[in-house]
Amino acid sequence: MIRLSMAGTGAILLDAAMGPFDAATQRRIWAAARALGGAPSVVQAVPGVNNLLVTFDALHTEPDAVEQMIRQAWTAAAAEEIPAREVEIPVTYGGAFGEDLALVAKHAGLSEEATIAAHLAGRYSVAAIGAMAGFAYMTGLDPRLAVPRRDTPRLSVECGAVVVGGGQAGVMPCTAPSGWHIIGRTTLPLFDPHRPDPGFLRIGDTVRFTRVA
Amino acid sequence: MIEILANSALNTIQDRGRPRAMTLGVARGGAMDMLALACGNMVLGNEPDAAGIEIAFFPFRLRFLDDRAFAVTGARGPVRLDGVDLPPDWAMIARAGQTLHCDAPTEGCRTYVTIAGGIDVPLVLGARSTDLKGGFGGLEGRALQKGDRLPCGMPATPGIPPHGYGLAVRCPMPDADATRVRVLPAAEYDDFTAEARHAFFQTAWRLTPSANRTGYRLEGTPLAQQRPLNLFSHGIVPGTVQVPPAGQPIVQMADANTCGGYPKIATIIESDLRLLAQTRVNGRIRFVETTRADAIAALRTEARDQARRADAFAHLRHMLIPA
Numbered sequence: 276m277i278r279l280s281m282a283g284t285g286a287i288l289l290d291a292a293m294g295p296f297d298a299a300t301q302r303r304i305w306a307a308a309r310a311l312g313g314a315p316s317v318v319q320a321v322p323g324v325n326n327l328l329v330t331f332d333a334l335h336t337e338p339d340a341v342e343q344m345i346r347q348a349w350t351a352a353a354a355e356e357i358p359a360r361e362v363e364i365p366v367t368y369g370g371a372f373g374e375d376l377a378l379v380a381k382h383a384g385l386s387e388e389a390t391i392a393a394h395l396a397g398r399y400s401v402a403a404i405g406a407m408a409g410f411a412y413m414t415g416l417d418p419r420l421a422v423p424r425r426d427t428p429r430l431s432v433e434c435g436a437v438v439v440g441g442g443q444a445g446v447m448p449c450t451a452p453s454g455w456h457i458i459g460r461t462t463l464p465l466f467d468p469h470r471p472d473p474g475f476l477r478i479g480d481t482v483r484f485t486r487v488a
Numbered sequence: 489m490i491e492i493l494a495n496s497a498l499n500t501i502q503d504r505g506r507p508r509a510m511t512l513g514v515a516r517g518g519a520m521d522m523l524a525l526a527c528g529n530m531v532l533g534n535e536p537d538a539a540g541i542e543i544a545f546f547p548f549r550l551r552f553l554d555d556r557a558f559a560v561t562g563a564r565g566p567v568r569l570d571g572v573d574l575p576p577d578w579a580m581i582a583r584a585g586q587t588l589h590c591d592a593p594t595e596g597c598r599t600y601v602t603i604a605g606g607i608d609v610p611l612v613l614g615a616r617s618t619d620l621k622g623g624f625g626g627l628e629g630r631a632l633q634k635g636d637r638l639p640c641g642m643p644a645t646p647g648i649p650p651h652g653y654g655l656a657v658r659c660p661m662p663d664a665d666a667t668r669v670r671v672l673p674a675a676e677y678d679d680f681t682a683e684a685r686h687a688f689f690q691t692a693w694r695l696t697p698s699a700n701r702t703g704y705r706l707e708g709t710p711l712a713q714q715r716p717l718n719l720f721s722h723g724i725v726p727g728t729v730q731v732p733p734a735g736q737p738i739v740q741m742a743d744a745n746t747c748g749g750y751p752k753i754a755t756i757i758e759s760d761l762r763l764l765a766q767t768r769v770n771g772r773i774r775f776v777e778t779t780r781a782d783a784i785a786a787l788r789t790e791a792r793d794q795a796r797r798a799d800a801f802a803h804l805r806h807m808l809i810p811a
Contacts, residue, residue: 326722
């Protein structure tokens with residue numbers, strides 16, 4: 276069952292998580308987000324990981340009406356198959372660009388080369404965009420590489436850092452604090468507010484990492 | 489055109505932010521004290537979405553390079569135009585070459601300087617706000633520096649009374665003993681222990697020096713959960729009160745991350761978040777439980793008061809400015 280909760284006066288969080296991450300639930304989240312995002316009273320419908328935040332203008336819209344609309348959208352939403360775009364991200368692994376590669380390898384019980392191979396072998400799916408401009412939460416990480424996040428986040432992780440954390444993969448679109456582990460670096464620009472489509476990655480994208488020699 | 493005469497990593501161009509860019513992962517941003525910015529724009533007859541300067545680091549100085557109406561709102565402190573003291577929440581006309589000087593406030597901590605016509609930097613993703621983390625918006629995506637010259641837009645109204653005028657009823661500031669902010673319980677409220685829920689409302693939380701536009705870290709009685717929660721990343725809004733494992737709350741502010749993973753005990757209501765934004769480091773904060781109906785009523789009261797003030801100032805301009 277879904278759970279709805281208040282997130283202040285002008286936002287409602289729909290939580291559909293039941294235990295581990297569920298890909299079908301995520302596709303349903305995308306469908307509900309698409310339906311709600313077009314509603315006039317909704318400001319934004321923001322997919323999270325097996326959840327959805329809906330913001331609205333509380334001055335002109337009754338929260339009860341928004342709650343009802345969310346429940347209806349969820350009931351009507353079918354697991355949406357977004358036409359998968361295939362995206363490649365070139366990565367330089369290890370060395371100065373991957374200061375946590377040894378730590379991740381040790382956790383996985385693999386050599387550094389085998390750890391890189393495991394990361395390269397993955398076929399990832401962009402579940403949600405958030406935290407910072409253009410950051411994609413990617414599912415599909417080899418469970419052996421699922422190192423828990425750092426107890427204390429680094430205050431600054433470089434733009435382009437290829438990271439893993441809490442069973443997910445990601446790439447830093449800007450220099451910002453992060454508790455995820457750094458295994459490589461890409462030079463691909465992931466966010467440009469001046470492009471018509473500012474984010475390089477979109478929800479539903481299939482992502483592969485390739486190795487730069 | 490105005491010229492900035494003082495460096496700071498904390499003073500930025502802000503407007504009402506980017507509430508429709510969350511799905512890109514972009515922070516809402518905008519003025520930490522939206523009401524103070526709105527009042528500054530209103531007295532000048534600016535559009536409500538005009539950009540101004542948010543000052544959190546003092547002393548701040550700027551020079552007018554041409555004749556301009558301006559206003560200073562928000563935190564209260566010594567404000568001088570060429571050495572002449574200005575009343576609080578005041579708007580007037582500066583002549584080319586005059587210098588505006590804002591010293592450290594005695595009440596509140598964020599001051600807003602608005603300019604007739606607004607600061608005319610390019611719109612990025614629908615707003616002129618500086619997004620420091622993303623490095624875009626405002627002036628080149630960064631804080632203001634000495635020597636920056638800021639273009640100003642065309643004033644929307646003929647002007648303001650020559651000797652200026654000001655707000656008679658000020659925007660509320662935090663109480664001296666503690667900032668009281670109303671909160672709504674959030675998703676994980678019931679996952680905290682009964683003691684933690686009690687302590688949340690009984691503690692006079694201290695605002696630690698880890699306080700910036702992204703978030704405020706508070707210190708007080710550690711808040712325990714009944715069992716550890718492992719949440720998936722989910723959308724969060726400014727005002728969200730998160731409790732990381734150590735039990736000390738973090739309040740998300742204007743430049744909040746759009747997603748987070750820590751349990752949320754409550755959300756500060758929109759109308760009261762500006763009071764926290766005006767609370768100084770080491771100040772005390774008390775959370776007061778409210779209802780959704782009361783929170784909406786507070787929003788409506790604020791909107792109605794603001795509309796009345798706007799009407800009153802439009803009337804004053806009409807009466808006081810020679811045709």
